[in-house]
Amino acid sequence: MNLMNETPSPPSSEVIEVSLSDIFGFFKRNWLILFFAGLLSGAAGYGISHLIAPQFEATAKILPEFGSGTGAGGLSDLASLAGFSLGKSSSDALRPDLYPSILSSKTFLMQVLSTPFPLQNGEKIVLASYLDEEAQPLSPQQLAQGDTLITLSKEQERVMKDVAARITASMDKMSGVISIRAEMPDPTLAAACATYTLSYLKTFVGEYRGGKKAEKVAFLRTQVNEAKGKYQRTEVALNAYRDRNRSAFTNMAQVEEQRLQNDYLQAQTLYGELTRQLEAARLQALEEAPVLKVLEPPMIPNWKSKPKRSLYALGFAILGGFLVLIVLLFVKEKIHHKFG
Structure with a gap:
């Protein structure tokens, strides 16, 4: 029984003792x-x-801001003085924290791969073939795919992933500043890519936010031009009829003049109403237009980053x-x- 309760001790050869003096x-x-x-x-x-191969990094910083239309002296106050209201601002604003996702999308990367950029020596190149000699530049058919199924070769997909790692964007959640970074083997190329990225982001955000409003303004402008033409035609017809029938006092003459007068008043009312709607739409488009304030524009780097x-x-x-x-x-x- 005593032998069963005893635990065997490990052999002395398996015990390694290291002291600080040994180390x-x-x-x-x-x-x-x-x-x-x-x-x-x-x-x-x-x-x-x-x-x-050395790499050069160009950066840009922007501060996104959207007009609220509620400040004193804003366009909404100007619109109220003109006799119409802009209404409530739409809630379809594109959140700034989504900007990095826009610049990592395949649509943007395809545009970057097919855009000519300058090098330091003055030569212009296309990124697809510059970064990967085996990759062919994107064809017009590939660029026109848009929202459809995108088809790329293995080499093109490989260089697209390379560009996605070279051109990035991040947002500082504390300050809201968006940082755009472009790293390329050529300093001028890096700055050109950062500039193009900044321009693409401005255009994308502007079209996303103001696309429908721009269509509304264009439609109202067409309607105003048509209403103006009709208003002018009815005005000419009424005055011409009055000139021809100054001495006419028959009932038929009065009925015809009344009809022309009604057409003229309707055309005038329609033209005035459409004009007010056009001005309201234009002011609302300006009021809700996104603003991307450039804090630091891209600069050609003088020293390599890697x-x-x-x-x-x-x-x-x-x-x-x-x-x-x-x-x-x-x-x-x-x-x-x-x-x-």
């Missing part, structure tokens, strides 16, 4: 090896960094020293087990 002694004996291993590895990493040679040297130095440390520990343990 200190190990580094004292091998510090020179570790130093030169880290130094040589760091030099190798620094040399390898020269084999990597590769960072100091980080390459430091990383290789740490890696080389760690590998040599593992080798030393392994060799020491092997010798210890063989002769210890």
Whole structure:
């Protein structure tokens, strides 16, 4: 019974005791090896960094803002003075936190891949073939796919993913500032891509917010022109009839003049009402138009962003020293087990 309750102790050969003095002694004996291993590895990493193509980064910062129409002296106050109301602002505004998603969409990336951009030497290139020699520029048929099923070659899809990683946008939730970043092998190309991205975002947001209102303004403008023409024609007809029948006092003459007078008044009323609606629609479109204030425009960078040679040297130095440390520990343990 006593033998069953006793727990066997592990063999003494399986117990490894390491004291601080052992660790200190190990580094004292091998510090020179570790130093030169880290130094040589760091030099190798620094040399390898020269084999990597340099990259240049251009950035832009914008502050999105939408007109509320409720401030003093706003367009809504101007509209009320003119005799009409703009009504409540629509709630279909595009949230600024969705801007990065717009700039990562395939529609935007396809436009970027097919747009000519300048290089530092003055040459113009298309990103698709510039970043990947095997990728063909997108054809007009591919660009016209729009919301339909998108068909790309493997090379085109590969370079699209590359561009998606090179052109990015992010939003600072605290300040609301949108940062646009473009990283390219050429400094002028990086700035041109950032500028194009900023322009695309402005156009997209403007069309999204004001598309329907622009269509309404265009429709009302056409109606106003037609009503104006009818108003002018009825006015000419009424005055011409009065000139021809100044001395006529018959009932038929009075009936005809009354009919022309009614047509003229109706045309005048319609023209005035459509004119007021057109002005209201124009002011409302301006009131609710999105505003993207550029805080920092893109600038051609003078220094490369990658590769960072100091980080390459430091990383290789740490890696080389760690590998040599593992080798030393392994060799020491092997010798210890063989002769210890």
